[in-house]
Amino acid sequence: MSVSAPVKLTIKDYKSELHNDWCPGCGDFGILTGIQMALAQLQLDPDKVAMFSGIGCSGKTPHYINAYGFHTLHGRVLPVATGGRLANTALTVIALGGDGDGYGIGAGYFVNTGRRNLDFTYLVHNNNVYGLTKGQASPTLSKGKRTKSMPEQAIQDGINPIAMAVAAGYTFIARAYALDPKHCAQIIARAIQHKGSALVDVLQTCPTYNDLYTKEWYEGADLPEKKSRLYKLEERGYDGKVQDPSDPEEIVAKKAAAVARSYEREPIPIGVYYEALLPTYEDEIYKRIPSLKDTPLVEMDTFHRDVTPLLEAMR
Amino acid sequence: MQKNQLTWMIGGPQGSGINASAEVFAKACSRAGLRVYANIEYHSNIMGKHSFYRVRVGDEDVRSYRDNTDILVALDHETLAGDGDHRRWATHFGHLHQLNEGGGVIYDSEIDFDPSQSGRPELRFYPVPFMEIIKKALEEVGKGEQARRYEVMKNTVGLGASLALCDYPFDLVGEVIRGQFKGKRSEVGELNVRAARLAFDHVRDNFDADGFPYTLKPGPEPKARILAKGYEIAAIAKLKAGCALQTYYPISPATDESVFLEKHQREYGLLVVQCEDEISSINMAVGASHMGVRASTATSGPGFALMVEGIGFASITEAPGPVLVLYQRGGPSTGLPTRQEQGDLLFALHPAQGDFPHIVTAPGDLRETYQDIFSAFNWAERYQLPVIVLSDKKLAAIYTTIDKLELKYDQIDRGALFTGSEWTSVDAKGPNDGHAANGNGHGNGELKEYLRYALTKDGISPRSRPGIQGGRFWSTTDEHDPDGHITEGVEMRVAMMRKRMGKLALVAKAIPQDQQFTLHGAADAELTIVAWGSTKGTVLDSIKVLEAEGKKINFLQCRLMRPFPAQAVGDILRNAKRVVCIEENYSGQLATHIAAETGFLIKDRINKFDGRPFSEDEMIAAIRGALAGKTEAVVTNVR
Ligand SMILES: Cc1ncc(C[n+]2csc(CCOP(=O)(O)OP(=O)(O)O)c2C)c(N)n1
Numbered sequence: 001m002s003v004s005a006p007v008k009l010t011i012k013d014y015k016s017e018l019h020n021d022w023c024p025g026c027g028d029f030g031i032l033t034g035i036q037m038a039l040a041q042l043q044l045d046p047d048k049v050a051m052f053s054g055i056g057c058s059g060k061t062p063h064y065i066n067a068y069g070f071h072t073l074h075g076r077v078l079p080v081a082t083g084g085r086l087a088n089t090a091l092t093v094i095a096l097g098g099d100g101d102g103y104g105i106g107a108g109y110f111v112n113t114g115r116r117n118l119d120f121t122y123l124v125h126n127n128n129v130y131g132l133t134k135g136q137a138s139p140t141l142s143k144g145k146r147t148k149s150m151p152e153q154a155i156q157d158g159i160n161p162i163a164m165a166v167a168a169g170y171t172f173i174a175r176a177y178a179l180d181p182k183h184c185a186q187i188i189a190r191a192i193q194h195k196g197s198a199l200v201d202v203l204q205t206c207p208t209y210n211d212l213y214t215k216e217w218y219e220g221a222d223l224p225e226k227k228s229r230l231y232k233l234e235e236r237g238y239d240g241k242v243q244d245p246s247d248p249e250e251i252v253a254k255k256a257a258a259v260a261r262s263y264e265r266e267p268i269p270i271g272v273y274y275e276a277l278l279p280t281y282e283d284e285i286y287k288r289i290p291s292l293k294d295t296p297l298v299e300m301d302t303f304h305r306d307v308t309p310l311l312e313a314m315r
Numbered sequence: 316m317q318k319n320q321l322t323w324m325i326g327g328p329q330g331s332g333i334n335a336s337a338e339v340f341a342k343a344c345s346r347a348g349l350r351v352y353a354n355i356e357y358h359s360n361i362m363g364k365h366s367f368y369r370v371r372v373g374d375e376d377v378r379s380y381r382d383n384t385d386i387l388v389a390l391d392h393e394t395l396a397g398d399g400d401h402r403r404w405a406t407h408f409g410h411l412h413q414l415n416e417g418g419g420v421i422y423d424s425e426i427d428f429d430p431s432q433s434g435r436p437e438l439r440f441y442p443v444p445f446m447e448i449i450k451k452a453l454e455e456v457g458k459g460e461q462a463r464r465y466e467v468m469k470n471t472v473g474l475g476a477s478l479a480l481c482d483y484p485f486d487l488v489g490e491v492i493r494g495q496f497k498g499k500r501s502e503v504g505e506l507n508v509r510a511a512r513l514a515f516d517h518v519r520d521n522f523d524a525d526g527f528p529y530t531l532k533p534g535p536e537p538k539a540r541i542l543a544k545g546y547e548i549a550a551i552a553k554l555k556a557g558c559a560l561q562t563y564y565p566i567s568p569a570t571d572e573s574v575f576l577e578k579h580q581r582e583y584g585l586l587v588v589q590c591e592d593e594i595s596s597i598n599m600a601v602g603a604s605h606m607g608v609r610a611s612t613a614t615s616g617p618g619f620a621l622m623v624e625g626i627g628f629a630s631i632t633e634a635p636g637p638v639l640v641l642y643q644r645g646g647p648s649t650g651l652p653t654r655q656e657q658g659d660l661l662f663a664l665h666p667a668q669g670d671f672p673h674i675v676t677a678p679g680d681l682r683e684t685y686q687d688i689f690s691a692f693n694w695a696e697r698y699q700l701p702v703i704v705l706s707d708k709k710l711a712a713i714y715t716t717i718d719k720l721e722l723k724y725d726q727i728d729r730g731a732l733f734t735g736s737e738w739t740s741v742d743a744k745g746p747n748d749g750h751a752a753n754g755n756g757h758g759n760g761e762l763k764e765y766l767r768y769a770l771t772k773d774g775i776s777p778r779s780r781p782g783i784q785g786g787r788f789w790s791t792t793d794e795h796d797p798d799g800h801i802t803e804g805v806e807m808r809v810a811m812m813r814k815r816m817g818k819l820a821l822v823a824k825a826i827p828q829d830q831q832f833t834l835h836g837a838a839d840a841e842l843t844i845v846a847w848g849s850t851k852g853t854v855l856d857s858i859k860v861l862e863a864e865g866k867k868i869n870f871l872q873c874r875l876m877r878p879f880p881a882q883a884v885g886d887i888l889r890n891a892k893r894v895v896c897i898e899e900n901y902s903g904q905l906a907t908h909i910a911a912e913t914g915f916l917i918k919d920r921i922n923k924f925d926g927r928p929f930s931e932d933e934m935i936a937a938i939r940g941a942l943a944g945k946t947e948a949v950v951t952n953v954r
Pocket residue numbers: 055056057058059074097098099100101102125127129130131132133138
């Protein structure tokens with residue numbers, strides 16, 4: 001028998017054949033490409049990848065990816081993905097959804113998922129609007145702003161997802177830009193490789209409803225001297241990585257630095273804000289049920305349990 | 316011949332350990348071969364509010380509680396006189412009215428109480444110096460000055476004193492107490508035994524206990540029956556069924572099940588996750604179900620109200636689960652958190668938007684709970700839908716003997732699976748068979764493309780799970796094509812609705828009839844009682860009493876609520892002479908359901924919605940009323 005060299009997977013192998021119904025020029029295309037590039041870069045077996053999404057334009061993403069795909073409920077993608085990850089730790093789990101999905105209706109899960117530090121990746125398509133419901137203000141739109149789809153200015157302020165992620169306990173926190181798929185892919189690949197809960201907030205244009213934060217705006221086309229409104233953290237010597245995770249002072253200092261950067265506007269930093277290798281939820285589970293370390297829950301034989309000792313104890 | 320039976324009650328503030336002594340007594344009786352039915356009433360409160368525990372024991376099977384008790388142990392004034400002295404609207408007036416004639420009241424002599432003013436001067440009153448006895452027990456081990464720290468032993472003192480009255484062998488109880496304090500705590504165990512013994516002796520020495528009318532003997536022979544609480548049986552059923560993940564958010568009276576499982580998660584490798592809310596609990600369980608593990612959750616009304624979107628999600632995506640145990644409690648809203656009600660039936664039957672299939676079953680006792688929860692996991696995987704098992708506060712908390720706990724239907728059935736190379740156990744010839752769109756290579760021996768939602772003949776598409784080579788699929792809460800991608804097409808919509816809804820007919824056919832309903836008693840009865848869930852035991856105990864008087868009554872116990880055995884139930888009801896539906900809710904939800912399913916309208920409904928389960932006495936009175944054509948709501952008498 002001849003041994004053939006392993007086939008190298010390319011970005012095409014991660015594309016489904018489904019016709020795409022996003023608006024032309026949607027930032028979601030960039031994120032989709034970023035995900036597919038990251039999967040190819042990591043050579044992940046499509047049968048071992050489970051994508052989970054919320055509801056919204058962004059929620060359709062898994063349908064366009066050749067991997068197991070679960071398009072779930074508005075705001076609940078994180079609990080569903082958590083259940084998926086717990087059931088089968090042999091898989092790569094990626095959750096994603098809109099900023100309305102993750103920071104609005106799903107805010108509680110966003111926070112509590114950070115507390116767990118489960119080993120998976122969460123991508124938020126942050127376009128400042130509720131896309132699929134036709135452009136209402138999302139939780140990241142600042143007070144007083146008004147896109148062309150809004151009848152009135154935003155009456156309440158936007159949240160700072162990076163700072164929120166820091167406070168919640170995500171151990172990999174990054175921001176990417178949808179129209180720079182290559183950089184986006186690098187960040188996503190790092191997020192996938194990170195051991196622990198990784199949040200990537202992807203700044204995304206919505207050409208149909210968001211006329212404030214457009215491609216041109218991000219490019220700074222309106223500035224007296226055209227200059228990008230984004231900069232890459234790593235290019236300015238910023239390193240958010242905690243070198244010694246056993247040192248609480250370093251953790252606090254790095255978190256503070258990340259939060260400080262997250263308030264920078266014009267230019268907005270993209271790249272990795274914070275990264276720390278801390279015990280994951282899985283690690284904690286393995287302490288309690290060591291056999292799960294080698295055998296994911298789904299592979300365990302749960303069907304031959306002897307419950308007689310429990311019943312005997314009741315006599 | 317007088318029956319060997321006794322009802323014993325202990326009341327006191329929450330936190331005073333009434334559970335401990337009640338459960339010790341229950342166990343001492345169970346081990347001695349008696350049958351036990353014990354139930355607790357308590358407030359949604361941690362410390363201080365009134366609670367009481369009733370233990371009914373006897374040679375004969377007991378499946379309900381009685382209004383009255385033979386012995387009452389009062390740890391505080393409120394147990395004797397109620398809470399009218401510190402509440403604008405009293406919630407109760409003490410338990411003296413619940414004593415059988417000539418019954419005994421053991422109370423702490425430190426309580427400011429005058430029996431002659433009790434309104435029941437004919438009762439026998441036994442003031443016992445609880446703290447003095449505790450002090451004496453401590454003095455024997457040189458800790459006399461620490462008595463206040465051991466105040467919680469009062470409940471044991473009350474139990475010890477009771478044994479002297481009813482003449483039950485002290486050693487049987489002492490042994491159980493010792494068994495509860497093992498290892499390092501054995502010293503405390505000895506202390507408790509000593510205090511109980513001193514109380515026992517105190518009553519023997521200081522009162523004329525002879526001639527106390529209510530005595531109890533051990534059973535004819537010691538029997539090692541199981542003495543269990545409902546939530547324990549539910550948890551064990553989940554373990555037995557191979558459940559791999561249990562999610563929960565704390566809520567009475569559902570929490571105990573999850574905590575029990577968490578206590579045993581290391582031995583059994585069942586993962587228990589405490590979630591941030593019930594929306595998370597259900598969705599985590601749905602996610603895990605899709606991943607191919609058996610997943611479940613447990614909650615009560617307020618939590619279920621949050622979970623409903625997850626039920627629709629599981630159903631439209633044909634998730635093979637989860638199994639959800641819904642422990643009903645008094646509603647609406649926060650309602651009566653720790654009290655009984657069968658008020659969530661209609662809600663469980665239609666919890667979310669649209670028409671979708673799910674299974675709802677309502678076991679009537681612990682054995683049925685064991686069977687139905689076990690079966691629920693099979694049904695969930697076989698038919699790829701969520702299953703709700705309706706329980707309630709009463710079933711969760713009763714502490715009762717079970718003669719035998721076994722599964723009549725004990726096979727694990729994981730349903731039709733796509734295993735990577737072939738499909739198993741399904742005839743995949745669907746309406747679109749042969750169409751490329753159906754991707755259905757099965758039948759001609761060749762697999763072209765796996766389709767998770769293939770339109771098969773019986774509507775069940777073999778399921779894959781992430782990680783299976785070649786079994787890749789998409790799934791969405793939107794309406795979808797066989798490949799799991801979104802569609803809004805007319806034809807596919809109709810096909811998918813029929814595919815999903817059609818599964819209910821398969822379920823109805825497959826679930827054994829005895830898991831669907833039971834007609835207890837003779838076919839030709841003058842009265843047919845219709846009831847469901849945890850009132851089963853009460854109805855059966857009551858009928859037994861009434862039958863001895865020559866009354867002919869039968870009992871239609873409805874168990875499978877969805878799909879509902881409409882034809883069979885309708886036939887029984889149409890042939891019945893007279894029908895009454897008895898439920899622990901305001902409106903008669905089962906009667907409403909039966910009317911919708913069978914067209915048979917039960918007008919005579921007896922309802923109880925005061926947050927307390929029917930006692931046997933209340934049930935008997937209600938049935939007598941029904942026989943006489945009177946159907947009124949039943950309210951527990953608190954005065
Ligand atoms: C419980 C619930 N409420 C509301 C909706 C309607 N809805 C669909 S998508 C959406 C918001 C989408 O915005 P976002 O999450 O930011 O995603 P985007 O479409 O911008 O990618 C809403 C409110 C829903 N599907 N479910």
